Amino acid sequence: MRALTVTPGIAGSGTLRDVPTPERSPGEVLVRTLAVGICGTDREILEGHYGASIAGHEHLILGHESLGEVIDAPEHGELKPGDLVVGIVRHPDPVPCEACAQGEWDMCRNGRYTEHGIKELDGFCAEYFRMDPHFLVKLDPGLRDAGVLTEPASVVAKAWDHIERIGQRTSSWRPRKVLVTGAGPIGLLASLLARQRNCELHVYDRDQGDAKRRLVSELCGQYHNDSLEAACALGADVIIECTGAAVVMAHVIGNNAPGAIVCLAGLSSGSHRIPYDFARLNRDLVLENDVIFGSVNANRRHYQLAAAALASADRQWLLRLISRRVPLADWHTALEHHPDDIKVVIDFLK
Amino acid sequence: MRALTVTPGIAGSGTLRDVPTPERSPGEVLVRTLAVGICGTDREILEGHYGASIAGHEHLILGHESLGEVIDAPEHGELKPGDLVVGIVRHPDPVPCEACAQGEWDMCRNGRYTEHGIKELDGFCAEYFRMDPHFLVKLDPGLRDAGVLTEPASVVAKAWDHIERIGQRTSSWRPRKVLVTGAGPIGLLASLLARQRNCELHVYDRDQGDAKRRLVSELCGQYHNDSLEAACALGADVIIECTGAAVVMAHVIGNNAPGAIVCLAGLSSGSHRIPYDFARLNRDLVLENDVIFGSVNANRRHYQLAAAALASADRQWLLRLISRRVPLADWHTALEHHPDDIKVVIDFLK
Numbered sequence: 001m002r003a004l005t006v007t008p009g010i011a012g013s014g015t016l017r018d019v020p021t022p023e024r025s026p027g028e029v030l031v032r033t034l035a036v037g038i039c040g041t042d043r044e045i046l047e048g049h050y051g052a053s054i055a056g057h058e059h060l061i062l063g064h065e066s067l068g069e070v071i072d073a074p075e076h077g078e079l080k081p082g083d084l085v086v087g088i089v090r091h092p093d094p095v096p097c098e099a100c101a102q103g104e105w106d107m108c109r110n111g112r113y114t115e116h117g118i119k120e121l122d123g124f125c126a127e128y129f130r131m132d133p134h135f136l137v138k139l140d141p142g143l144r145d146a147g148v149l150t151e152p153a154s155v156v157a158k159a160w161d162h163i164e165r166i167g168q169r170t171s172s173w174r175p176r177k178v179l180v181t182g183a184g185p186i187g188l189l190a191s192l193l194a195r196q197r198n199c200e201l202h203v204y205d206r207d208q209g210d211a212k213r214r215l216v217s218e219l220c221g222q223y224h225n226d227s228l229e230a231a232c233a234l235g236a237d238v239i240i241e242c243t244g245a246a247v248v249m250a251h252v253i254g255n256n257a258p259g260a261i262v263c264l265a266g267l268s269s270g271s272h273r274i275p276y277d278f279a280r281l282n283r284d285l286v287l288e289n290d291v292i293f294g295s296v297n298a299n300r301r302h303y304q305l306a307a308a309a310l311a312s313a314d315r316q317w318l319l320r321l322i323s324r325r326v327p328l329a330d331w332h333t334a335l336e337h338h339p340d341d342i343k344v345v346i347d348f349l350k
Numbered sequence: 351m352r353a354l355t356v357t358p359g360i361a362g363s364g365t366l367r368d369v370p371t372p373e374r375s376p377g378e379v380l381v382r383t384l385a386v387g388i389c390g391t392d393r394e395i396l397e398g399h400y401g402a403s404i405a406g407h408e409h410l411i412l413g414h415e416s417l418g419e420v421i422d423a424p425e426h427g428e429l430k431p432g433d434l435v436v437g438i439v440r441h442p443d444p445v446p447c448e449a450c451a452q453g454e455w456d457m458c459r460n461g462r463y464t465e466h467g468i469k470e471l472d473g474f475c476a477e478y479f480r481m482d483p484h485f486l487v488k489l490d491p492g493l494r495d496a497g498v499l500t501e502p503a504s505v506v507a508k509a510w511d512h513i514e515r516i517g518q519r520t521s522s523w524r525p526r527k528v529l530v531t532g533a534g535p536i537g538l539l540a541s542l543l544a545r546q547r548n549c550e551l552h553v554y555d556r557d558q559g560d561a562k563r564r565l566v567s568e569l570c571g572q573y574h575n576d577s578l579e580a581a582c583a584l585g586a587d588v589i590i591e592c593t594g595a596a597v598v599m600a601h602v603i604g605n606n607a608p609g610a611i612v613c614l615a616g617l618s619s620g621s622h623r624i625p626y627d628f629a630r631l632n633r634d635l636v637l638e639n640d641v642i643f644g645s646v647n648a649n650r651r652h653y654q655l656a657a658a659a660l661a662s663a664d665r666q667w668l669l670r671l672i673s674r675r676v677p678l679a680d681w682h683t684a685l686e687h688h689p690d691d692i693k694v695v696i697d698f699l700k
Contacts, residue, residue, distance in 0.1 A: 099609070102522040107639055109608045162519045166641070169515040172452040246628035258459045259449070264636050268629035276626050278596035279618035285644030286614050289457055291516070292642045294635030 003126030005059040011048035022130035030072040035148040036125045037065030063125025064089045064117035067148040084139040086150040106297040137303040140311035146318040153306035154298035156189040182242035183212040185343040190240045204231040211340040246272035258288040353476030355409040361398035372480035380422040385498040386475045387415030413475025414439045414467035417498040434489040436500040456647035487653040490661035496668040503656035504648035506539040532592035533562040535693040540590045554581040561690040596622035608638040
């Protein structure tokens, strides 16, 4: 079968390669790939900055945002041939830490997890893949091609899960006014989940195009692309930072409502020193009981929350997040930056 | 009766003054003051930087860390003459915000709370005070003069309550290794509560004297006064920052264990700009699911937690936190900085 592989650490080593098709195996599920979403992590791996293959293997099959159809599954299990499924990216180490031992591998404390398409496990960008059913999540069949958004939605479902659990430190808390910074796929899915909670929604992004503005306005949210300061001055009590830009992070953590919860869901790269008044930040955090927290990855429960959130969303809106679909043979065009790109997907049916 | 009063905004205006003794009043509790603790906020008010008197009043009675004995109480209530009590500092506005309406005035969202001895309510540094019984907390009589530590302990009880509630974002969490920065009364009481939770305890303070080191070692904790970097390198999963120093805060938020919860309980003053790598902080927070939060004040539930924590502590250890007791007539000596000072108390029985 064809698979998109990379030699981790070597820039430009991404290539389509023929690899053995996985066989049916008792206790496991064989999945035919329908689509794989491409994100910044894939770009970093293709540029040689990140990623690790299975010990002893030269190549790593890329891809962690999956959508597939079950071809073969263990009898009497939850999954049946024809089911629409998504693979869970992270797996715990066989000798798990306390968090991994309880299925909370997103909170892994010793860093010995593995990740499909990223870290010591082959990814989903191949015509077939085989999985332990515990690491597959069944989707509502009505989602169809929008199901490829489940993995990014799982990241956002975890972020919201933690926002709400942290909010429970007080009995009077509920999320009201939400500011999302960054209107990429993560920011827009975070916005969707904000609206599913009936929050007033504000989205900040520097993009001047129409696509993102329209997607936000279809959620009855307000799109702000003029000034971050003005967006922060609205006094959101939940801020979900999805740009990963150090200057945006530095601003939002100190400019929000009393009792605000700031979730950092975007990842910064490199180094970015900013002169910053920590005495002022201290007073803002302490006197207003504010919280800042980081969130990464997702466990099975979050994938299930994501699948439910997507199933109850407007499918047409979800499909508009997928700005381009390219056939596997043209995988390299998926990495190009086109204006109005949001989520680009490799479509295995094309 | 004698009371220590100040004219808010005027440095050096602190003075002992004769004021009318409060009368017995139906539905209210009359309390004879036994002791009042002095803290940094009192100093700021006496220096004219902070504080507000009741509308229309020139003077504010100082003091918010109280200990008293009930003289008169409504019949059939919880409190009886002779009971040891502490007054709750913050009161909600008559038109409360959502948090205040649920008794969570420590999370007040509109800033319209009042505070005894600080903001628009007379304090406890007078021979008698009168209170609504709902704002008095009954102490274990065995605590006796150590009960004056209840108010600072309530601040710490809230901090720990929020640490534990935030920790519940994952089912596998429990506090293990705790680093407390700053071994003043707040830091030492936070340390006591860490040990009551069976945590490994590390305390960082620059003080080279013996008193703080001994108090920490009596809790079976380790005292570090050499290097903050070395203390942070121990990888605490709970950090309680009690110095309010911007440089300490800036260091601890980026140097801790995966999944760490950093509670800021110390308040910075002024302005302190530090060049800081926010890209690195972002990665530390996001990839490790870290939390930073601020905590201020305490509600009735936290006072009750504090009273229980003090009642189950070693009373001799608690009394060693009180480094000096001065009579009301010598109140100004309570403000002096003596070596080995921890908590200085104005003793109304002296």
